[in-house]
Amino acid sequence: MAKLNINGKVRDVQVEADTPLLWVIRENVGLTGTKYGCGVAQCGACSVHINGNVMRSCSIPVGSIKAGDKIVTIEGLSATSSHPVQKAWAQLDVPQCGYCQSGQIMAAAALLNKNPNPSDKDIDDAMTNICRCGTYARIRDAVRIAAGTSRPARASAGDDSVTTA
Amino acid sequence: MKKTIEGIGTTSLSRRKFIVGSAAAGGGLALGMQLPFGIAPADAQGARGSAESISEINAWVLVKPDDTCVIRVVRSEMGQGTLTGLAQLVAEELECDWSKVTTESPTAGQNYARKRIWGEMGTGGSRGIRTSEDYVRRGGAVARMMLVQAAADQWKVPVGECSVSNGVITHAGSNRKTTYGKVAGAAAKLTAPDPKSVQLKDPKQWKIAGKPMKRLDTADKLNGSKIFAIDLKMPGMMNAAIKACPVFGGKLVSFDESKIAGMPGVRRAVKVNDATVAVVADTWWHAKTALNALPIVWDEGQGASQSSAIIAERLKEGLTAEVAYQSRKEGDALKAIDGAAKKVEAVYSTPFLAHATMEPMNCTVKISGDKAEVWVPTQNAEASLAALSEESGLPLDKCEVYRIDLGGGFGRRGGTQDYVRQATAIAKQFSGVPIKLIWSREEDMSHDFYRPISQCSLAAGLDESGKLTALHVRISGQSINAFLNPSSVADGKDERQLQGYYEKAGDAQLGYTFPNLLMEYAMRNTHVPVGPWRGVNTNQNAVYMECFMDEAARAAGADPLEFRRALMRNHPKHLAVLNAAAEKADWGKPLPPGIHRGIAQFMGYGSYSAAVAEVSVSSEGKLKVHRMVLALNCGHAVNPNQIAAQVEGSVAYGLTATMYGECTVDKGRMVEQNFDTYQIMRLAEMPKVETVIVPTYDFWGGVGEPTICVVAPSVMNAIYAATGKPVRSLPLKNAKLV
Numbered sequence: 001m002a003k004l005n006i007n008g009k010v011r012d013v014q015v016e017a018d019t020p021l022l023w024v025i026r027e028n029v030g031l032t033g034t035k036y037g038c039g040v041a042q043c044g045a046c047s048v049h050i051n052g053n054v055m056r057s058c059s060i061p062v063g064s065i066k067a068g069d070k071i072v073t074i075e076g077l078s079a080t081s082s083h084p085v086q087k088a089w090a091q092l093d094v095p096q097c098g099y100c101q102s103g104q105i106m107a108a109a110a111l112l113n114k115n116p117n118p119s120d121k122d123i124d125d126a127m128t129n130i131c132r133c134g135t136y137a138r139i140r141d142a143v144r145i146a147a148g149t150s151r152p153a154r155a156s157a158g159d160d161s162v163t164t165a
Numbered sequence: 166m167k168k169t170i171e172g173i174g175t176t177s178l179s180r181r182k183f184i185v186g187s188a189a190a191g192g193g194l195a196l197g198m199q200l201p202f203g204i205a206p207a208d209a210q211g212a213r214g215s216a217e218s219i220s221e222i223n224a225w226v227l228v229k230p231d232d233t234c235v236i237r238v239v240r241s242e243m244g245q246g247t248l249t250g251l252a253q254l255v256a257e258e259l260e261c262d263w264s265k266v267t268t269e270s271p272t273a274g275q276n277y278a279r280k281r282i283w284g285e286m287g288t289g290g291s292r293g294i295r296t297s298e299d300y301v302r303r304g305g306a307v308a309r310m311m312l313v314q315a316a317a318d319q320w321k322v323p324v325g326e327c328s329v330s331n332g333v334i335t336h337a338g339s340n341r342k343t344t345y346g347k348v349a350g351a352a353a354k355l356t357a358p359d360p361k362s363v364q365l366k367d368p369k370q371w372k373i374a375g376k377p378m379k380r381l382d383t384a385d386k387l388n389g390s391k392i393f394a395i396d397l398k399m400p401g402m403m404n405a406a407i408k409a410c411p412v413f414g415g416k417l418v419s420f421d422e423s424k425i426a427g428m429p430g431v432r433r434a435v436k437v438n439d440a441t442v443a444v445v446a447d448t449w450w451h452a453k454t455a456l457n458a459l460p461i462v463w464d465e466g467q468g469a470s471q472s473s474a475i476i477a478e479r480l481k482e483g484l485t486a487e488v489a490y491q492s493r494k495e496g497d498a499l500k501a502i503d504g505a506a507k508k509v510e511a512v513y514s515t516p517f518l519a520h521a522t523m524e525p526m527n528c529t530v531k532i533s534g535d536k537a538e539v540w541v542p543t544q545n546a547e548a549s550l551a552a553l554s555e556e557s558g559l560p561l562d563k564c565e566v567y568r569i570d571l572g573g574g575f576g577r578r579g580g581t582q583d584y585v586r587q588a589t590a591i592a593k594q595f596s597g598v599p600i601k602l603i604w605s606r607e608e609d610m611s612h613d614f615y616r617p618i619s620q621c622s623l624a625a626g627l628d629e630s631g632k633l634t635a636l637h638v639r640i641s642g643q644s645i646n647a648f649l650n651p652s653s654v655a656d657g658k659d660e661r662q663l664q665g666y667y668e669k670a671g672d673a674q675l676g677y678t679f680p681n682l683l684m685e686y687a688m689r690n691t692h693v694p695v696g697p698w699r700g701v702n703t704n705q706n707a708v709y710m711e712c713f714m715d716e717a718a719r720a721a722g723a724d725p726l727e728f729r730r731a732l733m734r735n736h737p738k739h740l741a742v743l744n745a746a747a748e749k750a751d752w753g754k755p756l757p758p759g760i761h762r763g764i765a766q767f768m769g770y771g772s773y774s775a776a777v778a779e780v781s782v783s784s785e786g787k788l789k790v791h792r793m794v795l796a797l798n799c800g801h802a803v804n805p806n807q808i809a810a811q812v813e814g815s816v817a818y819g820l821t822a823t824m825y826g827e828c829t830v831d832k833g834r835m836v837e838q839n840f841d842t843y844q845i846m847r848l849a850e851m852p853k854v855e856t857v858i859v860p861t862y863d864f865w866g867g868v869g870e871p872t873i874c875v876v877a878p879s880v881m882n883a884i885y886a887a888t889g890k891p892v893r894s895l896p897l898k899n900a901k902l903v
Contacts, residue, residue: 016429023450027404032396033389035572037523038606042840045523074389086387093379093806096244096814098386099393099523099572124849130840132523132573133244134817136851138810162377162809163749164802164858 002062005069006031007076017063022046024062025073033074033102037130044129047103047110048073054110074102077109085109088146096133103129108143117147137161220349222311223357224282225255225304227269228349232332234261236305238268239276239283240293241544242382243574244814245869246807247293249380251301253803254294257374258305258366261345262332268381273546273566286568287545289579289697291770291867294803298865303360308352310363315352316343368801368862377806382570394542394569395527395603402529402599403432405591406452409441409612410463412833413692416440418462425455434459437590445591449603468692468833476691476830477514480620483641483687484512490657490688493668496681498626501635505626509720511713513623513893515705517828518616518698519835519843524572525609526584530592531599532557537564537589542571544579552582556589575818576697580649581614607838614696615828617643619662621709626681631721633732635681638666638709644688645702648695657688664702665769665874666710673703673769675710676739677732693830699818703769703874708895711765711878716891725764725882726752738798738861739766742773745859746796750777760791763882765875772799772866776875778852780883786902790820790850790880796857799866809856811868816854819876821846824897844898 002013006029013028025034025048034057037045041059048057049072050065065071077083081090085108088094095101104127111118111126118126123143131139219227219235227235236255242248248268256266276283284297309329316334317324320341328335332345368375385391410416420442422434430451434444442461446452483489502508528541530553537557543549546568553564571578588602604612619642626635646654646661665673666684698704718728726747733740743766747753756762759781766775779792795812802808825844829836837843881892884902892900 019450023448026396027448027450030398031389032392032398035393035523036395036525036603038840040606040839040841043523043845077388081384081388089387090383093383093810095380095383095386096246096810097523097571097573098244098382098391101386102389105387127848130523130845130847132521132575132818132845134814134851135810136817136846136848137813137854139848140851160855161813162805162856162858164805164860 002065003067004029004062004065004071006071007073013062015062018061021048021057021060021062021065025057031073031075035099035102037100042130043100044107045100045103047106047129049106049110052110052113054107074106077105083109084146085112085142088142091145092138092142094135094138094142096135100129100131104131104139108139108146111143112147117149118143220353222308222349222352223304224279225301226259226308228312228345228352230346230349232262232344232346233265233267234259234332234345236266236268237271237283239271239286240297241286241288241546241568241571241574243288243544243571245293245811246380246804247288248382249378250294250803250807251297252381253374253378254298254302255305257371258302259309260329260332263373263378265332266381270568272568273550274562274564276547277550277561286547287579288574289544289576291772291870293869295771295865295867298801300360302365303363306363306365307357307360310358311352311355312345312348314355315348319343319348319351374803375801376804378804380807392569393524393572394529394540395524395572397529397540397601399529399599402601403445403447403595404449404452405443405445405588405600405602406449406456407437407441407443407587407602407604407608408456408461409608410465411611412463412465412468413694414468415463415465415833417442418464420462421460425459428455428458431455435591435594437587441587443587443591443602445595445600449601453605465833471692471833472831473829476618479691480514480618480641480689483689484620484622484639486687489639489685490659491683491685492660492663492666493682493684495679496635498635498637498681498683501681502624502626502637505634506629507627507720509625509627509717511623511716511891511893512620513709513712514620515618515708515895516826517618517693517830518822518826519610519613519828519837520573520575520577520698521610521840521843521845522571522573522575522577525606526578526604527602528585528588529599529601530585530588531597532589532592533597535559535563538567539585539588540567540569541585542569542578543582543585544571544574544576545582548580548582549585552585553589556586557593575699576701577613579697581696583612606840610838610843611835614694616698616701616704617645617662617695618691619643619705623709623713625713625717627717627721631723633679633717633721636679637683639685639687640706640709641687641689643690643693643695645695645697647688647690654688657686659686659688662686662688662702663706665706665767672771674736676736676766676768677729678735679732692833700769700870700873703767703870704819704822704877707765707767707874708878708881711767711875712881712885712891712893715763715882715885724753729766738773739768742766742796742798742859743775745857746775746777746794749796749855749857750779750794752777761883761887763879763884763886765878765882767874768871769874770867770871771864772797772868772871774872774875776872776879778879778883780880780887782884782887782902784903788824788884788897788902790852792853792855793876793879794855794857795872795875796859797868797872798859798861799868799871800860800864801862802858802860805858808858808868812856812872813854815870815873816876817846817851819873820850820880823877823880823895824850827896827899
């Protein structure tokens with residue numbers, strides 16, 4: 001039995017203490033926005049916030065969660081997709097398949113929460129989740145937009161990311 | 166027109182014959198469309214109202230009273246943007262209000278029941294738009310004509326006096342207006358005009374297609390609400406974890422279920438097939454935990470003796486073997502090279518690669534009585550239907566496939582459908598229970614259909630002036646066709662492994678003309694299963710051809726761009742794209758100290774691609790790719806912003822393969838099991854990407870795959886420019902660059 005504060009709601013879950021938090025969130029709590037990608041804390045598809053820090057939930061036994069720990073999943077980031085990161089992601093059409101994007105968004109949100117004006121190197125160092133579709137260029141631009149440090153939006157006049165003859 | 170086709174995508178289905186209708190959009194009144202259990206097939210943004218309020222104008226367009234146009238998209242969406250692009254093409258001809266467009270996806274069962282009214286559903290080979298653009302545009306145009314006719318009938322005026330724009334129909338003479346939603350019911354009852362008789366718009370007049378429209382499927386990818394197949398929940402559902410013999414070709418001997426009896430949530434351990442066992446439990450985590458604890462005895466078979474070193478030796482032998490399939494023989498290349506003033510030779514190699522889609526293989530199957538259903542992320546819903554039917558033993562009309570958008574495809578989830586067969590085999594043992602099968606990442610890496618391994622030897626002759634007079638190419642490697650459809654290449658004649666080297670124009674033509682050319686393929690198969698992999702053979706073949714071009718250019722003392730141009734006079738489209746990339750990248754102009762350029766061009770999937778890479782190599786041999794300029798002529802550019810997204814993605818996919826990608830074989834099994842050893846490029850390594858789209862509007866080419874193949878050779882050529890040392894084997898992680 002574990003008591004988990006997820007997205008501001010305390011839930012009792014009946015589960016073995018060594019179950020990874022990811023699978024508790026997905027299968028016992030029923031929030032499926034947090035994804036399974038590798039199970040070994042490599043890809044970051046399972047990223048959630050624990051007390052404001054981005055963590056890879058696939059490799060955290062639920063038994064190690066302390067009473068009072070506040071867990072936030074993608075579903076709890078904002079009520080109406082209004083978080084600056086979500087808005088920037090929408091503006092640039094960042095997602096392709098979308099499978100990794102919950103984790104990417106949670107990683108970006110945690111970065112900006114701690115560091116509202118990240119340098120390019122800060123972004124490189126913090127955004128280590130895997131995307132197989134290859135949305136990295138847009139993720140980088142979207143983090144800049146969310147931070148308010150962006151160049152003009154892509155594909156507009158003066159931007160060189162795409163040219164059509 | 167009716168025609169009979171063989172199979173619908175799965176290898177073992179060649180005996181099964183399907184009667185299919187013409188792919189053209191027809192009329193057809195609304196049929197009862199039953200929403201599947203658990204999840205609606207409609208796009209999440211579809212927000213369909215009650216069935217009564219929707220009018221099916223034709224197979225492609227439904228209109229609601231509030232003017233919402235629901236456009237049917239039958240190709241799979243796996244991130245590549247085809248859903249939005251196809252909707253744009255239909256909407257363009259429909260003349261509807263783009264802000265009121267939603268989409269939905271017919272099921273494979275519906276397509277079968279309606280005699281394939283929507284044509285083929287397979288989504289691979291970058292064909293999603295290019296092979297359906299004509300009939301979907303005609304479908305949109307026919308719907309428009311019916312809607313306008315309905316308004317004209319209502320007003321009792323000649324249809325020619327009515328005009329339409331943005332879903333609003335106007336009769337200027339009487340100053341009357343109506344909207345699609347108001348006439349949809351009447352339009353649905355009209356007889357459809359012949360789609361073939363429709364005059365399609367000149368693409369240069371497009372207002373919706375050809376424009377950088379936002380994707381229709383972004384919103385629910387931002388807040389966790391998008392349901393992937395791995396996320397499905399159903400009443401009474403059980404979860405399955407699976408393990409196949411780690412050695413390819415090995416068999417399951419036995420497993421000791423008693424050792425996991427009493428473990429939390431476990432229902433049963435079951436044999437899936439000759440090589441595979443699964444554990445079924447209440448949650449997937451319980452199933453996987455018990456599977457890990459399950460004692461399993463394998464008969465690893467002959468494959469267990471195989472290793473990467475043995476496979477490499479077999480391929481190496483193929484490079485000089487007496488017998489090989491001669492695909493192209495123009496002039497006498499061997500003689501010309503022998504007598505040349507200068508001779509250039511090199512041997513290259515590329516490894517097996519896994520797809521590693523972010524969403525591992527999974528699907529949910531439910532078999533109740535005489536009905537079988539699968540909820541599945543698939544690139545080929547009809548192949549899924551066939552697999553479900555074959556494995557369940559139920560006829561096609563008792564099977565249904567609910568296609569769910571994929572968390573990545575890259576060719577892994579196409580014709581083979583191994584995971585559907587497995588889940589069906591399990592579900593047969595749990596009647597009435599939905600079984601969700603999820604592969605662990607380790608299973609996914611261990612049992613892929615890998616990009617085939619190959620080696621290539623090239624030899625060229627140069628004359629006194631440095632002109633390339635003869636080229637001999639010999640590829641030795643595994644054949645996809647030999648694995649998927651052995652009888653098609655029984656004699657070793659396999660053009661597919663020479664993709665990109667073709668003489669014939671169209672899909673994957675070589676962009677050079679050589680006075681003497683010998684192109685050969687020595688088929689050397691292994692026990693490793695192989696299959697399509699985003700861009701498959703153009704990726705390897707572009708590395709061989711384009712890196713060797715730079716080696717030959719250097720031997721000739723020529724600039725790599727000028728050297729290529731001299732050989733491309735007969736291939737103006739290839740040349741134009743090469744020039745577009747070179748111009749955008751300022752080829753020939755000075756670069757900052759330490760930065761070096763490389764260039765490459767190639768053709769695949771009906772499109773022409775070129776790239777210029779700017780890299781630096783540190784004194785320790787560390788590579789950094791700073792900037793990549795890619796040019797693409799895909800004929801028609803349906804959504805420039807999404808084309809740019811695909812090009813950017815192709816850089817990431819291509820660079821990962823270039824720098825890190827490698828599946829190695831030891832004791833007959835794959836060594837790399839997860840992302841800790843199968844390294845994937847991260848954001849920090851993503852270069853600045855600039856996309857130049859140069860459509861010529863005289864053909865339709867693909868977008869998802871074509872540009873990947875120029876990524877590796879342009880980077881490798883830039884490394885060569887930086888170090889003076891050619892790189893001939895991938896991935897680069899194994900190479901000493903300085």
